[in-house]
Amino acid sequence: MPQPISVADLPGLNCGVCGLRTCADMVDRLASQPGYLERCIHLSNHRIGAAGSHSDRPAAPKQAAATAPQVACTASVPCATRSAPATAVPFRDSLDREFDFYLEHFPEDPGPREILIPHNPMLTRELAIQRGDILLGRPLGMSCGCPITHCGVAMEVDLRTGVIVWCVTGPLQTRERGFKDLGYYIAEGYEGLITKSRVEPKIGMRYFFQPRMCMLQWRHSGLVNYLNRTAAGWQVRLEGLWIG
Numbered sequence: 001m002p003q004p005i006s007v008a009d010l011p012g013l014n015c016g017v018c019g020l021r022t023c024a025d026m027v028d029r030l031a032s033q034p035g036y037l038e039r040c041i042h043l044s045n046h047r048i049g050a051a052g053s054h055s056d057r058p059a060a061p062k063q064a065a066a067t068a069p070q071v072a073c074t075a076s077v078p079c080a081t082r083s084a085p086a087t088a089v090p091f092r093d094s095l096d097r098e099f100d101f102y103l104e105h106f107p108e109d110p111g112p113r114e115i116l117i118p119h120n121p122m123l124t125r126e127l128a129i130q131r132g133d134i135l136l137g138r139p140l141g142m143s144c145g146c147p148i149t150h151c152g153v154a155m156e157v158d159l160r161t162g163v164i165v166w167c168v169t170g171p172l173q174t175r176e177r178g179f180k181d182l183g184y185y186i187a188e189g190y191e192g193l194i195t196k197s198r199v200e201p202k203i204g205m206r207y208f209f210q211p212r213m214c215m216l217q218w219r220h221s222g223l224v225n226y227l228n229r230t231a232a233g234w235q236v237r238l239e240g241l242w243i244g
Contacts, residue, residue, distance in 0.1 A: 005030055011042040014172050015215050021175060024060035091198050094217035097244075099208035101197035103190060103220075107232065111169040112153060112211055113191040115239075119184045121162025127180045129157050134173050135166055137182030146187075146243055148215050151179065163188070168213070187241050190222065203227050209238065218243055 010023040018039035020026050029036045037043065061223055105112040109135070118124060119140065133154045139146045151174045158163035164182075173179075190211065194201060201207065206223045214220075222238030229235075 004056045005037065005233070008068040010040065013042065013215050014170055015042075015216045016171050016175075017041055022172065093210055095219075095220050095221040096181050097208075099210050099219040100199045101194045101201065101207065102207050103192040103209050103236070104233070104239070105167065105213070106235075109155070109167045111167040112213055113155065113165055114150070114152070114168055114187055115159070115165050115189040115191070116182075116185045116187055117163050118182045119186065123182060124157060125159050125162060127182075129154055129164065129180060129226050131155060131157060134177050134179045135164070135182055136174050137185045139187040140184035141186065146216075150195065165191075170213075170215075189237055189239035189241065190220075191226075191235075191237045193230075193233040194236055197234075201227060201234055201236060207238075 005027060007024050007027050010026060012023050014022045017025060018036070018041075020029060021148065026040065086189050091100070103112065110231060116137070116139070118137070123129075131154055135149070135154055137151060138149045149171075150168050151171045152166040152168040153173070154164055154166045158164070175239065180213050192211075194209075199207070201224050202223050203226070206221060208219045208221050220238075221240075221242040221244070223240040224236055225239055226237035
């Protein structure tokens, strides 16, 4: 008899694509509707980039949990990266593309830091955005073109230029607390930590990297223009962002 699925078996992204608010809600639903697991695009064999199988069954949750970095978000606990097993550092994204390092967020932050400017910079003033506000928007165009709407909390706000630094935290807070909508924006850069890498980063070099909490688990590309060695790892800022 198969073992019941627990929250630890699921991706923990709380992305809401399955129609439920959280992965914990998915576990509750599976008690009466086991087939509901097929709605999780992160476990499905039919997702883009999934290895060869065309089975109607989703990938085994245990296998997915063992090979993919995991993220936990709850209402009371900020988003945090779960430690992946030491053997599960493939440096390949969900489309099987190689990259150079994972970008982790700072331990004191609720998520990865993204530097952005709205396509209409006046929105920063018109919406009276200030530190602590919950925001929603999507990076459009040459800067990234990410198909996922980003949600997060404002950390730094420049009312003169419209530039915002926020921590991307996932959609749960926007559902529970409301949000200010930035619409489309330009992703100017990322700041974070490198703790797992297959190369030694250097200023002035462009690298492929994967944000640890990226819902798509896709590689990004960025130019390193700030680098500082700390006890926790390399503190880095990447600008000139691309996806792919």
